[in-house]
Structures are given as C-alpha cells and as structure tokens.
Amino acid sequence: MAAPLRRKFLGRLTLPERTFVTDALRTETVGGVILLVAAVAALILANTPLSGLYQDVRDFSFGPDSLHLRLSVASWAADGLLTVFFFVAGIELKRELVAGELRDPRAAALPVVAAICGMVMPALVFVTVGAAGGGNLRGWAVPTATDIAFALAVLAVLGTALPAALRAFLLTLAVVDDLGAILIIAIFYTTHINLVALGLSFAGLAVFWTLHHKGVRGWYVYVPLAVVIWALMHASGVHSTVAGVAMGLMLRCTVREGEECSPAERVEHRVRPLSAGLAVPLFALFAAGVPVSGGALGQVFTRPETLGVVLGLVVGKTVGVFGGSWLAARFTKAELNEDLAWADVFAVASLAGIGFTVSLLIGELAFPGDPRLAAEVKAAVLIGSLLAAVVSGVLLKVRDRRYRKLCEEEERDEDQDGIPDVYELDSPEYHLRMAAIHEAKAAEHRRLAEVAAAAESGDDGPA
Known part of the structure; x- marks a missing residue:
C-alpha cells in the first residue's frame, strides 16, 4: 500500500487565493504606512509643547447622554472606529x-496552532514576569495580538519581497489573532452586562442576517441598522467591537448564479480602505500619544507589567508562533516548502511580535482605573513592537536575495496572458504559446545575425 502524500507547509497558493492575498495585503500595506505616520504624529504631539x-x-x-454615548474623542476612536476594523476582520475570518x-481542517491545523501558541506564550511570559515582580496581572492579554497592517508597513519600509505563501501565513495568523482578541475582550474585559440591551443587540443581528440572506441590498438599509446594533452592544457593557465581528461573520462568502463576486467580497473591497486608511490610523493617533522620556523608557524595563509586555511581544510571540508551527508540522507530517527554510518561519514569527492596534486597545481596557499604568503599558507596546520590527527586519534582510528570486519566479509571465507562468506549467496551450514565442525570438535573432553579417561584407543584406 502506497504511503499517503505529505502535505506542503507554506506551499504555493492557488491562483484565486494568491490574487486575494495580493489585493488584501496591498491595501493593508498602504494602510500600515498611514498607521505608522499616525503613530509617529501622536508621539510628536504628546511630547512637544502641543501636548x-x-x-x-x-x-x-x-x-x-441619554443613550450613554457621550464619549471622549479617544473613546469614539476605540469603540466606534475600531468596530470598522473588526468588521473587516470578521469578513476575513469568514472568507x-x-x-x-x-x-480544510488538516491544512488549517498549522496556522491555527501557530496562532494559538502565539497568543498563549506571550500571555505566559507576561504572567511569569508579572508574578515574579509582584505586578498587576490584568494586562496578560496585551502582548497576545499581531498587527498585520503595522507588520506589512515594516515590510514596505524595508522593501522585503516576502513570498506570497509567507505573506498568506502571516495574514492567516493575524485573522486568528483578531478572533482570539475579540473573544478575550468579550470574556475577560467585560465588567458588567445589561441583558436587555444585549438581547436587543442580538435581535438586531438576527434582523441583519435575515435581510442579508433574503438578498436585500442597499447601504441605506444596513448602515443605520449596523449603527443601532453597535449602540445596543455598547450599552450592554460588552465591548462594541464585538458587533463588528458578528456582522462581518454573517456576510455570505459564496458566489451565486449571476454574481461576479460574493457580497462579502464586494463589501470588504469597499470597507477595507476605510478601515486601513482612516479608522485604524485615527485610533492610533489618539491611542499612541504617550509621553516618552528617558526616565519613562527606563521604567519600561524595570516595572513588571511593562517588561512583561515587551518580552511577551519580542520573545513570547516569536517562540510561540515558531514553536507552534514546528510542532504542528511535525505531528501532522507536513513538509516545509523546499524553497523555504525554518529560518524563514522564525523570521515571520518575530514579525508577528509587532502588536499595535489591538494591544493598545487591550492596554486601555486592562487598566481603566490607572491611567498612568495604562500609558506606561502603551509605551511598552510601542517599544516591544519596535524591537520586534528591528529583529524581524534583520532576519528577513538576511534572506532578502532569496525572497526576491522566489517573487520573480512567482510573477514571471512570459506569454503575457495575465497569469503567472508557474500556474500554467501543466497546460498544453501554455507550452504551445511559449514554443511560438521562442520560435519568434529565434527568428528575430537569425535576422539580426544576417543583417550584421551583411554589414560586415558590405552587402545591403536582405530587403
């Protein structure tokens, strides 16, 4: 009996999956650069006379006030704008x-196990450091999240041509991270629950689902309904971003007859730029502005809560994601793509240590009664993310030449039909086109050689 074929870990994506990942990450990369600018602007504003x-x-x-919605600008950004971000995360997870x-449960085991280990290990690091130093352990979830936009912004700045399979792996990690983060927020950082408001919010979600699956279309129907659902979720005491994830998960991702794309894909295409280019950067503008001085930076490495955040992001995330990936591949007998090495997985694991948007949000939720500690934890998130970016940047630069070669092979389209050649190697039509192209090039070379020979002999050559 023949041995079963071993699955590929980080193998080549299918063409539709590759196209989706490329489009999604292009938007996230641009949004990540804007996010980086917003974070820098926040730090400048908080540490100058403009503070x-x-x-x-x-x-x-x-x-x-009557609707319990008299909020500060920072709270509107955290509770309102981030709902758009989590709405897109819900669509991504559904897709x-x-x-x-x-x-595929077997294929999903690898990124899911890697993501879960990448959340558990930073939490363990934080709790270990916090317990050893007698610190407040409520911030254990701060270093558990990966910020895909910020990570891609780092890649954009470094110019690293990361292969599509590694980018897709990073995107999947971030999607599972986002789900884990919203569950953590809903379960561990909800202090009181208004059951009436929560029930009405669920009723609104049921109406949303019914209208969507009945085929009702029109933003003027769903946007007001979404606002009502969000407001009720906010009033219930459950963090309002949960409403965004729930609505994103309800969108249909399958294509029906007569449709060019699914409703989820259509909505995501329209909302993702709003999330990546406006909602998340505005949140960062009002969340990342923490006073940073020499003394404050020194405290980050001496106070157990802040040291736990830094080590959780830089060490815990890297060890968790890499260890989870290796263990999952080992026990599912998945073979690593022969074009890559485990060093590449380690580099992506260190890149996952860039926790920004969700980490800042959890930092605010973890210490609502201690603004000073919350600000110090935010500073720790910024420092930990910066260190993770530097470490991952160095590791990725070591393999940059190899990555560029792989990307060139993935992008090559010699027959210029819009489909990369690697996806057409089994197509007879492709080989016929390539044979015709090579014959045309050979004929052109022969003609040029005849012209050159005729010029040397003084003959005018063929007309």
Whole structure:
C-alpha cells in the first residue's frame, strides 16, 4: 500500500487565493504606512509643547447622554472606529473558513496552532514576569495580538519581497489573532452586562442576517441598522467591537448564479480602505500619544507589567508562533516548502511580535482605573513592537536575495496572458504559446545575425 502524500507547509497558493492575498495585503500595506505616520504624529504631539492641545482634543466629549454615548474623542476612536476594523476582520475570518486556509481542517491545523501558541506564550511570559515582580496581572492579554497592517508597513519600509505563501501565513495568523482578541475582550474585559440591551443587540443581528440572506441590498438599509446594533452592544457593557465581528461573520462568502463576486467580497473591497486608511490610523493617533522620556523608557524595563509586555511581544510571540508551527508540522507530517527554510518561519514569527492596534486597545481596557499604568503599558507596546520590527527586519534582510528570486519566479509571465507562468506549467496551450514565442525570438535573432553579417561584407543584406 502506497504511503499517503505529505502535505506542503507554506506551499504555493492557488491562483484565486494568491490574487486575494495580493489585493488584501496591498491595501493593508498602504494602510500600515498611514498607521505608522499616525503613530509617529501622536508621539510628536504628546511630547512637544502641543501636548496640552492634543490632550484637550483627545479628552473632548460629545454625543447623546441619554443613550450613554457621550464619549471622549479617544473613546469614539476605540469603540466606534475600531468596530470598522473588526468588521473587516470578521469578513476575513469568514472568507478563510469558507474559501481560504481554514476551510480544510488538516491544512488549517498549522496556522491555527501557530496562532494559538502565539497568543498563549506571550500571555505566559507576561504572567511569569508579572508574578515574579509582584505586578498587576490584568494586562496578560496585551502582548497576545499581531498587527498585520503595522507588520506589512515594516515590510514596505524595508522593501522585503516576502513570498506570497509567507505573506498568506502571516495574514492567516493575524485573522486568528483578531478572533482570539475579540473573544478575550468579550470574556475577560467585560465588567458588567445589561441583558436587555444585549438581547436587543442580538435581535438586531438576527434582523441583519435575515435581510442579508433574503438578498436585500442597499447601504441605506444596513448602515443605520449596523449603527443601532453597535449602540445596543455598547450599552450592554460588552465591548462594541464585538458587533463588528458578528456582522462581518454573517456576510455570505459564496458566489451565486449571476454574481461576479460574493457580497462579502464586494463589501470588504469597499470597507477595507476605510478601515486601513482612516479608522485604524485615527485610533492610533489618539491611542499612541504617550509621553516618552528617558526616565519613562527606563521604567519600561524595570516595572513588571511593562517588561512583561515587551518580552511577551519580542520573545513570547516569536517562540510561540515558531514553536507552534514546528510542532504542528511535525505531528501532522507536513513538509516545509523546499524553497523555504525554518529560518524563514522564525523570521515571520518575530514579525508577528509587532502588536499595535489591538494591544493598545487591550492596554486601555486592562487598566481603566490607572491611567498612568495604562500609558506606561502603551509605551511598552510601542517599544516591544519596535524591537520586534528591528529583529524581524534583520532576519528577513538576511534572506532578502532569496525572497526576491522566489517573487520573480512567482510573477514571471512570459506569454503575457495575465497569469503567472508557474500556474500554467501543466497546460498544453501554455507550452504551445511559449514554443511560438521562442520560435519568434529565434527568428528575430537569425535576422539580426544576417543583417550584421551583411554589414560586415558590405552587402545591403536582405530587403
């Protein structure tokens, strides 16, 4: 009896999956650069004479008191704008479950195990450091999240041509991370629950699902309904971003007869630029502005809560993602792509240590009664993410030449039909086209050789 074929870990993506990943990450990369600019702007505003104005704007409150929605600008950014981010995360998760890496349980085991280990290990590092130093352990979840936009911004700045399979692996890690983060927020950082408001919010979600699956279309129907669902979720005491994930998961990802694309793909195409280019950067602008001085930086490495965040991101994430990947591949007998090495997985694991958006959000939720500690934890998130970016950048640069060669092979399209050649190697039509192209090139070379020979002999050559 023949031995079963071993599955590939980080093998070549299918063409539709590759196209989706390329389009999605292109938007996230641009958004990540904007996010990076917003974070730098926040730090400048918080550490210059403009800090007073910055603080006044961030703390300015507006909204209807009767609906419990009189919030500060910073809270509107965290509770409102990040709901858009988690809405897109919900769509991504649904798509991964239906048509992506998570649709096959055996194939999904690798990124899911890697992501879970990549959340558990940083939490363990934080708890170990915090317990040893007698610190507040409520921030154990701060270093568990990966910020895909910030990670891709680092790649964009470094110019690293990361192969599509590694980028898809990073994207899948981030999607599972986002799901884990929203579960953590809903379960561990919900202090009180208004059951009436929560029930009405669930009723609104049921209406949303029914209208969507009945084929009702029109933003003017869903946007007001989404706002009502969000407001009820906010009033319930459960963090309002949960509403965003729930609505994203309800969108249909399959294509019906007569449709060019699924509703989820259509909505994501429209909303992702809003999330990556506006919602997340604005959140970062009001969340990342923490005073940073020499003394404050020194405290980050001496206080157990902040040291736990830094080590959790830099060490815990790397060890967790890499160890989870290796163990999953070992026990599922998956073979690593022969074009890559485990050093590449280690580099991506260190890149996953860039935790920014969700880490900042959890930092605010973990210490609501201690603004000073919350600010120090935010500073630790920034420092830990910066260190992870530097480490991953160095590791990825070591293999940059290899990555560029792989990307060139993935992108090569000699017959210029819009489909990379690696996806057509088994097509007879492709080989016929390539034979015709090579024959045309050979004929042109012969003609040029005849012209050169005729010029040397003084003959005018063929007309």
